[in-house]
Amino acid sequence: MVAITDRAREILFIRHSVEIIENVLAGFGYERFDAPILQPSELFLTRAGDLIADHLLTLDYRNQRLALRPEFTSPAVAAYIRNGADQPVIRWSFSGPVFEDRPSEDSLQTESVGAELLGMPGRFAEAEIIALAGLAAEQLGIAGYEIAIGHVGLTRHLLAQFGLDARAQRLLLNFLNHQTEPVTAELLLNWLEKFVALPTAQQAGEEAEDHQSRVLQALMKTTDADAMAISGRTRDEILERLLRKQQRLVTYERLSEAVNFLANYASLTAPLGEDWLETAALLPAPDERAKALVDEMHQVVSMVTAYGIDHQKLVIKPALARSWDYYSGIVFELRVNGTLFAGGGRYDDFAELLGSPREVPAVGLAFYLNNTILAKELIEAAPPQTLKIQLTPTSDNSAAVLWAQKLRALGLKIAVTETASPDSYLLQGDQLVVNSRAYRLDEIPTLVDALKEKSAS
Amino acid sequence: MNRVMFALPSKGAIAEPTLNFLQDCGLRVDKPNPRQYIGTIPAIPSVDVLFQRVIDVLYKVADGTAKLGVTGLDVVAEYGQDDVIVIHDNLNYGHCKLVVAVPEAWIDVENMIDLAEVALDFRETKLRNLRVATTYPNKTREFLHKNGIHHFSIVAAEGAIEAAPTIGYADIVVDLVQTGTTLRENHLKPLPDGVIINSQACLIGSRQMLQEHPEAMNAARILLEHIDAALLGKTYTQLTVNIAGENAEDIGRKISLNPLTRGLQGPTIAPIFGSDSGAAQWFTVTLIIPNKSLLEAIEYLRSVGGTQISAVPVRYVFLNESPTFARLVAALA
Structure with a gap:
């Protein structure tokens, strides 16, 4: 394996990779989806919020803020729901430049390629998307990869069993998502103590309580007409949330059990073949729904292997954390020596955020070509450079055109040039010199064999 | 030049x-x-x-x-x-701090996790982002993301940031605080874990x-x-103390017994002219003492017979070289 530094070769490789991936996707009936490069920036903010806001390349046009697309999923789902949310199953593949302003990167523009499978619930869709990632990697000559499969739905369900409401789950999982250190029970308990606002020593003091109750009384007297003074929130909203917090304090013991559970669960990983109902054994109480969700992962894994993906390459990591705000079901990541090469999963809730009247079953994947360490073999297998026919002062120009057209008809890429280069072949009179031998036009089949031999060697 | x-x-x-x-x-x-x-x-x-x-x-x-x-x-x-x-x-x-401050009336918000939850409430029930007024957009963004808050809008502002929530063009502020008085006057409270920079x-x-x-x-x-x-x-005081003893060595030994009164290198001891009173000879001892140990040092000097102790602030202490300059040279190498 080598890291490519030469930009021109990298571009060549990426185009070649995109072609291979698109071929794999086309074989599964994915049709090309294209999105305008400029779109209203809210479209992208809905998915990623300010995580992307800082990196969007935007311009203001006629009182509208437009952005260069940073990804394809949002435009694809928006296009799908524009045509009504009750469409048949749609398979879309996408490829093209995407743009982000990240100072650490060399370029504002990267190449994105991937697929969206919209309108299809169930395990078949997830298995297909995961298998596509593996099959494309194999077609690209990447052998040493590993696919980790997790389940956002399962994680949420398990946390709910401990009495963690949906809001608390999201906050906790988002916190986990942004952790750079290993997740420990201590780290999570620390979070929890702040979350339920256990009274601190200082707050336990009378003075703080007095202040709190004074503010509370003042708040009780506030009318909603004064809402502006309390900045964007009404009195009832504040009181309602205060109540929610108080309730959490009551269930603190339960919640700390939940984070202890999560600390173990987050590090759980096992290759296929182990009894994954053991995951269910971790549950606080036997639970049919959790077992069914664990079973979903099994079904997906077994279907993925039916596509010919070696089961040694599959690993189950139930707490695999991609974006918790966005995914809703099975998620996966394909890594090559630890580097992310492809990833995706189920995101059924997203369409509603974009204004769909109902949920749209959706799974998708994207390949990360630019941050991958590329396979050396693959670079060498990249399509051959254009073959050049070099004219000499004595060359017959119409003979050069004739040669070029005949070779192009055989599928070769031909350019006629006046300057010599290591990959150019000299045209002497009407004969082309390859490997010190002059070929006539009627010897083209022999010449092509000689060229193939040369490129093979 | x-x-x-x-x-x-x-x-x-x-x-x-x-x-x-x-x-x-x-x-x-x-x-x-x-x-x-x-x-x-x-x-x-x-x-x-x-x-x-x-x-x-x-x-x-x-x-x-x-x-x-x-x-x-x-x-x-x-x-x-x-x-x-x-x-x-x-x-x-x-000295000042760049802090996240929320309206005092938000009695349910005591830390950054509370704020993250309120930001989710804004997105889900009000269908809008939490608006943050600040003149420090970069550090604010970085800090909010680190604390799990992703759906917010930065309201660029110049001056009088503290008034933004009252006027209504922002929900919270991120601003520099020295004493906290301005925040309090504008009915805002800083979040204890919302300190972005100690400046x-x-x-x-x-x-x-x-x-x-x-x-x-x-x-x-x-x-x-x-x-x-x-x-x-600024961290040292120079002490001058009169002390009686047999000779300078005797006084030097007594004073050096306590590490606190050894000064930077050791005490300077000089006889006081015409001070013979019987067997004892009087000496003046000059010492440089860290401010934090001043009283402790004075008590020790008293305990070994020191009296008429005067203290003056030290204006400069020059070491072999300026440590900061040495670090700069290393950093530029």
Whole structure:
């Protein structure tokens, strides 16, 4: 394996990779989806919020803020729901430049390629998307990869069993998502103590309580007409949330059990073949729904292997954390020596955020070509450079055109040039010199064999 | 001789304190005309002083117009420039904090996790982002994301940030706080875990200019000699104590028994002329003592017979070399 530094070769490789991936996707009936490069920036903010806001390349046009697309999923789902949310199953593949302003990167523009499978619930869709990632990697000559499969739905369900409401789950999982250190029970308990606002020593003091109750009384007297003074929130909203917090304090013991559970669960990983109902054994109480969700992962894994993906390459990591705000079901990541090469999963809730009247079953994947360490073999297998026919002062120009057209008809890429280069072949009179031998036009089949031999060697 | 431009804050919270600080370091700044933006430091004749806003101090140093400057750590953190290095980050004045503050009426919000939940509430029930007024958009963004808050909008603002929630164009603020009075007056409260930067005044320089211009390096050395010596001096007191004993060795031994009264190197002991009273001879002992141990040291000196103890502040303590300058040389190597 080598890291490519030469930009021109990298571009060549990426185009070649995109072609291979698109071929794999086309074989599964994915049709090309294209999105305008400029779109209203809210479209992208809905998915990623300010995580992307800082990196969007935007311009203001006629009182509208437009952005260069940073990804394809949002435009694809928006296009799908524009045509009504009750469409048949749609398979879309996408490829093209995407743009982000990240100072650490060399370029504002990267190449994105991937697929969206919209309108299809169930395990078949997830298995297909995961298998596509593996099959494309194999077609690209990447052998040493590993696919980790997790389940956002399962994680949420398990946390709910401990009495963690949906809001608390999201906050906790988002916190986990942004952790750079290993997740420990201590780290999570620390979070929890702040979350339920256990009274601190200082707050336990009378003075703080007095202040709190004074503010509370003042708040009780506030009318909603004064809402502006309390900045964007009404009195009832504040009181309602205060109540929610108080309730959490009551269930603190339960919640700390939940984070202890999560600390173990987050590090759980096992290759296929182990009894994954053991995951269910971790549950606080036997639970049919959790077992069914664990079973979903099994079904997906077994279907993925039916596509010919070696089961040694599959690993189950139930707490695999991609974006918790966005995914809703099975998620996966394909890594090559630890580097992310492809990833995706189920995101059924997203369409509603974009204004769909109902949920749209959706799974998708994207390949990360630019941050991958590329396979050396693959670079060498990249399509051959254009073959050049070099004219000499004595060359017959119409003979050069004739040669070029005949070779192009055989599928070769031909350019006629006046300057010599290591990959150019000299045209002497009407004969082309390859490997010190002059070929006539009627010897083209022999010449092509000689060229193939040369490129093979 | 090549001149070295030294940029200082012209206005704002650290403008006056910077002049006072430099004066305390023996580096009085002369400003011939209050309306002009230039000045001199008589102690370093090769230096010209340029007065700029704190943010422009950073930019002038970044573009090489000034080779050295004094600004705030908050400014460097927010607008950091590749070529600017922080030479001294602990000048010990101009202390303030960049904090997240929410309306006092939000009694349910006590920390950043609460705020993250409120931001989710805004997105889900009000279908809008939490609006944050600040003049520090970069550090604010970074900090909010780190705390799991992703759906927010930065409201760019200049001055009077604290009023934004009351006026209604923002929900919360991220602002510099010195004492917290302004926040309280505007019915805002800082979140205890919402401190983004602990800031104070700092000395900055242009990496390239310092590497390429020996006269800039020399000016930095003179500045740092004064600054290090003055900052270190502030932490010491010089004690003079009269004490009777058989001889200087006897007194030296008694005083050195306690590590607190050994001074920087050891006590200086001199006989007091015409002070013989019977068998005992009187001596004057001079000692440099860390301020934090002053009373303890005095009590020990009393216990070994010390009396008439006088204490004067130490203005400078010059070590073998300026430690900060040594670090700068290493950093530029």
